[in-house]
Amino acid sequence: xxxxxxxxxxxxxxxxxxxxxxxxxxxxxxxxxxxxxxxxxxxxxxxxxxxxxxxxxxxxxxxxxxxxxxxxxxxxxxxxxxxxxxxxxxxxxxxxxxxxxxxxxxxxxxxxxxxxxxxxxxxxxxxxxxxx
Amino acid sequence: xxxxxxxxxxxxxxxxxxxxxxxxxxxxxxxxxxxxxxxxxxxxxxxxxxxxxxxxxxxxxxxxxxxxxxxxxxxxxxxxxxxxxxxxxxxxxxxxxxxxxxxxxxxxxxxxxxxxxxxxxxxxxxxxxxxx
DNA sequence: AAAGTACTTTATAATGATTCTAAACAAGTG
DNA sequence: CACTTGTTTAGAATCATTATAAAGTACTTT
Numbered sequence: 001x002x003x004x005x006x007x008x009x010x011x012x013x014x015x016x017x018x019x020x021x022x023x024x025x026x027x028x029x030x031x032x033x034x035x036x037x038x039x040x041x042x043x044x045x046x047x048x049x050x051x052x053x054x055x056x057x058x059x060x061x062x063x064x065x066x067x068x069x070x071x072x073x074x075x076x077x078x079x080x081x082x083x084x085x086x087x088x089x090x091x092x093x094x095x096x097x098x099x100x101x102x103x104x105x106x107x108x109x110x111x112x113x114x115x116x117x118x119x120x121x122x123x124x125x126x127x128x129x130x131x132x
Numbered sequence: 133x134x135x136x137x138x139x140x141x142x143x144x145x146x147x148x149x150x151x152x153x154x155x156x157x158x159x160x161x162x163x164x165x166x167x168x169x170x171x172x173x174x175x176x177x178x179x180x181x182x183x184x185x186x187x188x189x190x191x192x193x194x195x196x197x198x199x200x201x202x203x204x205x206x207x208x209x210x211x212x213x214x215x216x217x218x219x220x221x222x223x224x225x226x227x228x229x230x231x232x233x234x235x236x237x238x239x240x241x242x243x244x245x246x247x248x249x250x251x252x253x254x255x256x257x258x259x260x261x262x263x264x
Numbered sequence: 265a266a267a268g269t270a271c272t273t274t275a276t277a278a279t280g281a282t283t284c285t286a287a288a289c290a291a292g293t294g
Numbered sequence: 295c296a297c298t299t300g301t302t303t304a305g306a307a308t309c310a311t312t313a314t315a316a317a318g319t320a321c322t323t324t
Contacts, residue, residue: 013321015319091248100248128255130251144300266324275317290299290301
């Protein structure tokens with residue numbers, strides 16, 4: 001199984017549940033955005049078994065910490081994640097409440113001129129809100 | 133009272149509670165970031181009376197809809213608001229969990245090259261995450 | 265392979281922010 | 295003042311997320 005090593009490298013034991021979650025998240029042609037609830041539904045559909053919500057939360061957070069997933073900064077009642085962990089940005093369609101990827105090359109270079117002493121920049125994320 | 137007209141113009145009745153909230157939010161030299169809970173505490177301290185949390189929520193959301201407040205897109209368990217409604221951006225200091233304003237002039241111009249049919253851009257917000 | 269340990273999963277309970285409800289109240293209008 | 299409409303309120307309800315602790319599984323050591 002191709003995800004066993006990925007998990008091992010992160011100090012996570014390759015359990016049946018984690019492997020199933022990996023398949024849903026990473027065994028696809030295109031990256032996608034999801035909430036925990038979405039993901040739980042997808043797993044149930046694909047593998048025809050239910051993984052405890054607590055496990056889905058734990059695993060997603062472990063993956064996020066390891067850099068396999070990214071949290072998307074957006075104001076919503078639910079937390080959105082992205083399987084696209086490359087440096088990129090987002091449109092947020094307000095009327096449809098949907099996220100759309102914005103490739104890095106679709107946004108001109110961003111120059112942050114202000115510096116904060118003793119801190120370094122970890123990420124620069126742009127959220128472009130869309131209305132009709 | 134200087135906020136009465138502001139409220140009236142927005143179709144909001146100038147009630148005692150709304151005026152008190154206005155004073156806490158807008159009667160200050162510098163703009164600031166806050167959560168609903170922060171705001172409720174500030175009101176209690178400044179006016180020495182308690183406004184129902186439900187009212188604080190209602191009023192903040194009404195103000196946000198009218199453009200008197202801005203929601204800050206950030207992943208946190210609580211929603212952050214900003215009394216600075218001008219076009220600007222934010223640093224988010226991950227270790228101190230604190231927001232810092234980034235003036236528009238501190239960020240080079242942002243050029244969004246991709247267009248979505250039938251949608252127009254409402255806002256462009258940059259979140260710069262800081263680590264130690 | 266058995267035994268021991270450390271990590272995982274799970275159902276369920278707990279938490280905490282936010283929203284809803286419906287009754288009491290205040291503001292605006294004639 | 296009488297009337298309508300908007301507002302406030304405490305408390306209940308909701309919903310995402312986190313904590314708990316018991317049962318299960320993976321890995322290591324013999």
